[in-house]
Amino acid sequence: MQGLRRTPLYGRHLALGARTVEFAGWEMPVWYQGVVAEHLAVRRECGVFDVSHMGELEVEGPRARELLQRALSNDIDRLRPGRAQYTLLTNERGGIVDDLIAYQISPGRYLLVVNAANRSTAFAWLKEREAPGSDVRDVSAEYGMIAVQGPRSLERLELPPAPSFTFVEGTIDGIACLVSRTGYTGEVGVELLVSADEASALWDRVLDRGATPCGLAARDTLRIEACYPLHGQDIGPDTDAISAGLGFACALDKEFTGVAELRRIAAQGPRRQLVPFVMDEKAVPRPGMSIVEGGTVTSGTHSPLLERGIGLGYVPSPIARPGEKITIDVRGRPRAATIVDKPMYKPMYKPTPERKEGGVGSA
Amino acid sequence: MAAPESYPDDLRYHPEHDWARIEDGEATIGITWYAQDSLGEIVHYEPPQVGALLRKDAPYGEVESVKAVSDLIAPLSGEVLEVNSEVIEEPEIVNEDPYGRGWLARIRLSDPAEVASLLDAEGYRALLSELG
Numbered sequence: 001m002q003g004l005r006r007t008p009l010y011g012r013h014l015a016l017g018a019r020t021v022e023f024a025g026w027e028m029p030v031w032y033q034g035v036v037a038e039h040l041a042v043r044r045e046c047g048v049f050d051v052s053h054m055g056e057l058e059v060e061g062p063r064a065r066e067l068l069q070r071a072l073s074n075d076i077d078r079l080r081p082g083r084a085q086y087t088l089l090t091n092e093r094g095g096i097v098d099d100l101i102a103y104q105i106s107p108g109r110y111l112l113v114v115n116a117a118n119r120s121t122a123f124a125w126l127k128e129r130e131a132p133g134s135d136v137r138d139v140s141a142e143y144g145m146i147a148v149q150g151p152r153s154l155e156r157l158e159l160p161p162a163p164s165f166t167f168v169e170g171t172i173d174g175i176a177c178l179v180s181r182t183g184y185t186g187e188v189g190v191e192l193l194v195s196a197d198e199a200s201a202l203w204d205r206v207l208d209r210g211a212t213p214c215g216l217a218a219r220d221t222l223r224i225e226a227c228y229p230l231h232g233q234d235i236g237p238d239t240d241a242i243s244a245g246l247g248f249a250c251a252l253d254k255e256f257t258g259v260a261e262l263r264r265i266a267a268q269g270p271r272r273q274l275v276p277f278v279m280d281e282k283a284v285p286r287p288g289m290s291i292v293e294g295g296t297v298t299s300g301t302h303s304p305l306l307e308r309g310i311g312l313g314y315v316p317s318p319i320a321r322p323g324e325k326i327t328i329d330v331r332g333r334p335r336a337a338t339i340v341d342k343p344m345y346k347p348m349y350k351p352t353p354e355r356k357e358g359g360v361g362s363a
Numbered sequence: 364m365a366a367p368e369s370y371p372d373d374l375r376y377h378p379e380h381d382w383a384r385i386e387d388g389e390a391t392i393g394i395t396w397y398a399q400d401s402l403g404e405i406v407h408y409e410p411p412q413v414g415a416l417l418r419k420d421a422p423y424g425e426v427e428s429v430k431a432v433s434d435l436i437a438p439l440s441g442e443v444l445e446v447n448s449e450v451i452e453e454p455e456i457v458n459e460d461p462y463g464r465g466w467l468a469r470i471r472l473s474d475p476a477e478v479a480s481l482l483d484a485e486g487y488r489a490l491l492s493e494l495g
Contacts, residue, residue, distance in 0.1 A: 035429045284407050284427045302406035
């Protein structure tokens with residue numbers, strides 16, 4: 001695949017026999033042994049993903065906080081060093097330029113982990129709004145990123161339980177990395193941010209500790225079961241956070257780009273909402289399929305855990321509730337589905353009792 | 364799970380990666396090892412109706428993996444006598460045994476002369492080597 005970027009782990013993927021695909025300009029592993037086994041490894045044991053294609057932006061300076069508080073939807077003041085938050089980069093219409101995780105490294109220093117496909121857009125967006133005292137840098141090339149996810153992930157890495165959306169600068173088998181209790185699978189786990197030249201060594205250590213290598217196909221089926229939207233598919237510049245069910249990441253009591261429109265939508269109620277659904281009949285929903293009662297499928301796949309078709313889609317608000325029956329137009333064949341609760345499965349991982357108040361859970 | 368790569372000599376092959384086992388004016392049809400390997404784990408088989416008339420080179424059904432849907436191309440023309448209900452219930456059988464339990468449909472040939480246009484195993488292997 002010519003002209004595509006490769007992560008520092010590309011050689012490792014080939015050695016493991018990965019099938020690769022183009023994703024957001026990168027040649028990435030789509031699966032190694034097979035998506036079903038990889039998916040189930042994450043739900044039952046421990047899986048590892050190369051997510052080095054994700055972008056990293058650093059925002060630093062005495063006015064970094066001010067820049068991010070105006071540009072991002074969530075309240076950046078709720079962060080302190082060692083805390084991370086899910087947040088949105090919004091446009092004037094309340095649309096979603098990108099969804100990302102913001103980390104406060106130290107007062108006046110933040111790291112943003114952005115979607116691979118939006119790395120240059122997000123960087124340019126912030127750079128345009130940069131003022132003296134807030135320096136935005138694209139540091140993506142300096143980092144590799146490895147996600148270790150699953151009910152046994154912390155145990156395999158000998159990490160103590162920690163609340164989701166917290167992070168520490170630590171080491172795994174002597175390799176320095178930022179250990180973040182975050183992920184995109186719905187399971188407990190960590191994402192490890194490591195210097196690009198040590199990414200392969202860290203990957204090897206994680207595999208030695210018994211993690212199953214998992215590709216993008218499993219990453220997609222896992223995040224759909226967990227009901228996490230994918231930017232560019234379920235959300236984008238023309239979809240607003242309220243309709244997408246991301247109001248929890250919008251501090252509507254502060255000023256940020258597009259807040260007036262989001263307040264209006266929140267007050268009036270969105271016309272349509274993003275909902276998860278499970279097929280009642282044998283069929284695999286796919287993005288772009290029509291929902292007969294109104295709306296469109298934005299994500300769809302076969303769930304290896306539930307062993308049936310599942311998806312996410314926008315439906316008119318009056319029917320956007322669990323238990324509602326809908327019909328998916330599967331290439332001209334009407335197929336019955338039911339809107340369900342989020343997430344679509346019950347995580348196996350239970351926090352240890354003494355840590356329960358700490359909020360350990362899936363990230 | 365997945366079967367080792369093979370292209371049995373007793374089958375005839377269509378360039379769209381379908382096989383046919385021809386016996387007494389009937390054919391059992393399915394997809395080749397290469398097709399199931401490219402798709403990955405098969406999770407859904409949308410079969411034709413029994414009694415439907417398949418036209419050579421035209422789509423007659425679908426198989427889907429987690430990532431993709433693929434039209435099934437009829438290697439030969441004929442009437443559908445039977446579809447494999449075991450594969451409808453457990454589509455992964457196609458990956459496990461593409462030429463045996465993973466057959467997809469059985470048809471009565473409407474134009475047995477079409478068989479001559481299909482590839483033999485050697486010809487199909489040559490086609491695959493061109494695909495790289």
